[in-house]
Amino acid sequence: MSTVSVSALDRLGRRFGYDERSAAVLIFPVFIVLLAVAIFPIVYSFYTSLFDINLTRPWRRPFVGFDNYLRIFADPNFWVAVQRTTVYTVVTVSVTTVLAVAVALLLNEAFPGRRLLAALVLLPWATPSIVNGLMWKWIYNPGYGLLNGLLVQIGLLDRYKVWLGDPDLTIFMIANAAVWKQMPLAAILILVTMKAIPEDLYKAAKVDGANVFRRFWHVTLPALKPGLMLVLVYETMISIRHFDLFLIMTQGGPGDASYTLSWQIFVETFRNLKFGIGAALSYILALATFGLSYVFIRALGSKL
Amino acid sequence: MTGSPNVSRRMLLGTALSAGAASMWATPTSLQAQSGGAVNFTAWSAAVDQVKSHISAFENASKLKVNYENFPWAQYRTSVVTRLVGNAPMDVLWISDAWLPEFAEAQWLANIDDIPELMKYNADAAPYCTQSMTYKGKQYGLSYYGDHMSFVYNTDILQRAGIDKPPATWDEVVRASLKIKQAGTVEYPLLLALGIDTWLVEFMSAMVFSNGGRFVDPQGAPLMAEPGRGAIETAAWIRDAIHTHKIVSPGAVETPEINSLKAFGAGQHAFYVSPTYRLRALNDPSQAAAAGKIRPALMPRGPKATASATCGWIRFYGMTPSAKANAARRANAAKFMEFFGGKDDSGTYRFQKLLVTDLGLPFCTMPLAADPDVKAFWDKWAGGGDVIAQQASSALKKDVIAPWFGEWNESASPAWQSVFLNKATPEAAMRAMATKWNELRKG
Numbered sequence: 001m002s003t004v005s006v007s008a009l010d011r012l013g014r015r016f017g018y019d020e021r022s023a024a025v026l027i028f029p030v031f032i033v034l035l036a037v038a039i040f041p042i043v044y045s046f047y048t049s050l051f052d053i054n055l056t057r058p059w060r061r062p063f064v065g066f067d068n069y070l071r072i073f074a075d076p077n078f079w080v081a082v083q084r085t086t087v088y089t090v091v092t093v094s095v096t097t098v099l100a101v102a103v104a105l106l107l108n109e110a111f112p113g114r115r116l117l118a119a120l121v122l123l124p125w126a127t128p129s130i131v132n133g134l135m136w137k138w139i140y141n142p143g144y145g146l147l148n149g150l151l152v153q154i155g156l157l158d159r160y161k162v163w164l165g166d167p168d169l170t171i172f173m174i175a176n177a178a179v180w181k182q183m184p185l186a187a188i189l190i191l192v193t194m195k196a197i198p199e200d201l202y203k204a205a206k207v208d209g210a211n212v213f214r215r216f217w218h219v220t221l222p223a224l225k226p227g228l229m230l231v232l233v234y235e236t237m238i239s240i241r242h243f244d245l246f247l248i249m250t251q252g253g254p255g256d257a258s259y260t261l262s263w264q265i266f267v268e269t270f271r272n273l274k275f276g277i278g279a280a281l282s283y284i285l286a287l288a289t290f291g292l293s294y295v296f297i298r299a300l301g302s303k304l
Numbered sequence: 305m306t307g308s309p310n311v312s313r314r315m316l317l318g319t320a321l322s323a324g325a326a327s328m329w330a331t332p333t334s335l336q337a338q339s340g341g342a343v344n345f346t347a348w349s350a351a352v353d354q355v356k357s358h359i360s361a362f363e364n365a366s367k368l369k370v371n372y373e374n375f376p377w378a379q380y381r382t383s384v385v386t387r388l389v390g391n392a393p394m395d396v397l398w399i400s401d402a403w404l405p406e407f408a409e410a411q412w413l414a415n416i417d418d419i420p421e422l423m424k425y426n427a428d429a430a431p432y433c434t435q436s437m438t439y440k441g442k443q444y445g446l447s448y449y450g451d452h453m454s455f456v457y458n459t460d461i462l463q464r465a466g467i468d469k470p471p472a473t474w475d476e477v478v479r480a481s482l483k484i485k486q487a488g489t490v491e492y493p494l495l496l497a498l499g500i501d502t503w504l505v506e507f508m509s510a511m512v513f514s515n516g517g518r519f520v521d522p523q524g525a526p527l528m529a530e531p532g533r534g535a536i537e538t539a540a541w542i543r544d545a546i547h548t549h550k551i552v553s554p555g556a557v558e559t560p561e562i563n564s565l566k567a568f569g570a571g572q573h574a575f576y577v578s579p580t581y582r583l584r585a586l587n588d589p590s591q592a593a594a595a596g597k598i599r600p601a602l603m604p605r606g607p608k609a610t611a612s613a614t615c616g617w618i619r620f621y622g623m624t625p626s627a628k629a630n631a632a633r634r635a636n637a638a639k640f641m642e643f644f645g646g647k648d649d650s651g652t653y654r655f656q657k658l659l660v661t662d663l664g665l666p667f668c669t670m671p672l673a674a675d676p677d678v679k680a681f682w683d684k685w686a687g688g689g690d691v692i693a694q695q696a697s698s699a700l701k702k703d704v705i706a707p708w709f710g711e712w713n714e715s716a717s718p719a720w721q722s723v724f725l726n727k728a729t730p731e732a733a734m735r736a737m738a739t740k741w742n743e744l745r746k747g
Contacts, residue, residue, distance in 0.1 A: 055385050056406050056707075077715075142555035143567070165558040167725055251500040254557040255722040270382055272711045 049279035056273050068280035084171060085260045091175040092239040097231055100186035108194050125184035133248030136177035140164050164250055167257035174245050174258060186231045193227030229300040233293045240289050261285050342369040343640045346397040348380040354662055358655050362643045368636055388412045395627035395637040398448055401436040401618050405707040408439045414628035415442035419638050422446050425646050433668035436618045436701045445620035446645035449659055450668035452616040452699035453510035454580045455604060460597040461574040464489050470601035477604050481551035484574050492553040495573035497564035498724055500717045507577055509615035509702050511538045515606030519704045529738035539723040539730035547726050557724050569594055583686045584664025600691045616699025618668060621645050708744035715740045
């Protein structure tokens with residue numbers, strides 16, 4: 001055995017140079033850490049998703065194969081969660097992206113106080129998620145909330161409105177809170193891309209008689225595609241898995257108005273203590289996130 | 305290269321020896337925690353100061369050490385379940401009556417039927433308390449406290465609207481509320497905390513019971529979807545209170561119990577359904593603007609109700625099977641449970657009395673009601689204890705407590721809310737709840 005191992009090592013030594021072997025040795029500890037904290041949990045959670053594990057019934061742990069997945073697809077709550085998650089993700093990503101482009105365009109101009117404004121724009125991004133949720137919950141409060149006070153004072157509302165208690169509005173009110181926090185980072189990412197657009201392109205467009213809108217459409221926007229792709233992929237991954245705002249602001253309610261996939265995972269795993277179903281739901285969500293990211297990269301990546 | 309295998313073996317051996325030594329060094333701590341020299345007590349983060357001071361008294365009296373740990377209420381069940389599954393050292397723990405069937409079925413709680421020094425206290429306990437600690441004929445603990453939902457009112461708002469006594473029926477609640485509303489005193493006279501919260505099932509149970517209704521029959525079959533059984537009528541009454549009479553704020557669906565407490569304490573509402581132990585805070589000038597004006601009344605009755613029934617619940621001390629299986633740990637755990645849930649040498653329920661007089665936490669042990677200090681407490685903070693005692697005597701245990709209660713409740717809360725939001729009929733929502741109940745009951 002020892003001879004075989006030494007021969008194998010010799011062969012490897014001949015095949016790979018000193019640099020490759022040194023790199024492998026240096027990378028090895030990181031690989032072990034990744035194996036322990038990333039790869040093993042991913043594999044183990046898939047393994048868990050194949051069992052009917054309910055912590056409150058510790059004496060049984062039957063292997064059920066893909067039954068957990070089939071049960072999830074047959075559960076009407078899952079499809080409610082898919083619908084809510086889709087609406088939330090589409091609204092959050094699209095509004096964040098549009099606003100981020102607008103803010104980046106503004107910050108790309110030279111004017112007094114631009115640096116201060118850029119710093120102020122970043123503030124919401126630096127706010128912890130929990131604080132963000134609590135703050136917006138106060139702003140939306142039906143009894144003393146700032147939003148009601150403002151809208152009544154300027155005459156847009158005649159009486160205070162129950163923003164988070166209205167099932168037709170809830171998901172949009174939560175999306176608004178998410179956009180407020182996520183938009184600054186998206187704006188900075190797009191601004192960085194915008195700064196890299198050669199000034200000559202704008203000069204040439206001006207010479208050709210393009211107005212400001214045509215310059216934006218034909219010069220700025222195509223050049224922003226790398227930044228936009230990054231923002232779309234990142235924001236989609238964040239939004240589709242968003243949980244903290246739902247926990248703080250609505251607990252999935254009122255009724256099932258904010259019952260998203262991440263909320264369903266939380267309920268099944270940590271309240272119903274059904275780890276098998278929870279793991280299967282997590283896998284479905286992870287695959288959906290991966291799929292969407294792949295679509296974005298395929299759609300925009302070829303034009304990079 | 306040729307020498308490396310030997311070095312690796314030495315390193316391997318060295319590592320293994322080090323790990324072995326480390327585990328030998330670590331073992332005494334866990335063994336000590338599981339041994340007979342200490343009591344491992346797990347609780348949620350409530351009455352922490354009182355618990356700590358009583359633990360000190362216990363340690364002095366028994367010469368035993370208590371390892372006390374507590375978790376926030378919201379995470380308590382999950383924390384305890386994971387610790388039980390992981391065989392963490394636990395001897396005595398606080399348990400909610402709602403989890404008893406689940407914990408008993410999972411064999412995480414030991415029955416105390418064969419521990420006479422604990423069972424003797426049943427003679428003094430309110431019947432619903434003993435029932436709430438009993439599952440399949442076996443008793444699983446000694447009470448920590450027992451409470452019920454109370455109907456409370458703001459005397460000042462009623463006086464200003466010319467109402468001289470609190471309403472006795474839910475119809476009278478509507479009439480009185482409309483009168484208060486017309487007087488322009490408050491916009492939404494009745495305050496109900498209908499947000500998705502652990503308290504929602506207690507609120508709804510109290511209202512269904514006060515309508516003479518039940519959710520399930522004694523055999524566990526669902527009644528909630530049957531007209532005339534209370535649940536449909538209660539849901540319809542609340543929906544109408546919000547959307548037709550407009551005496552309850554539509555914001556109630558996003559109001560958890562703690563927020564409603566603050567709103568009622570601020571004097572913004574005339575009527576409120578609240579855990580009785582909140583009376584202390586509601587009448588404390590340092591915590592509530594309406595302090596001194598909040599009084600309990602009997603729960604209003606529905607048209608078919610013969611008595612002012614309400615929902616009662618208890619929290620209790622349970623013993624783990626691993627503690628019971630070891631003679632020394634069992635003796636220590638029983639001693640601890642008796643010290644907290646039973647009488648002291650002078651024959652007083654010392655800790656339960658402390659919980660009432662310090663925090664206003666009601667009790668299961670009936671003789672305490674006659675204690676002069678307890679009477680003085682209720683006189684000061686609730687205008688007397690008679691109504692509370694009368695209401696406690698008609699409190700009913702939650703009938704939806706079952707091994708699947710937690711999962712059913714997760715689907716019941718949104719169903720209730722769909723009615724309150726006028727997005728579903730009471731009949732459809734109750735049918736959905738009954739269907740889920742039957743599905744879980746079948747396993």
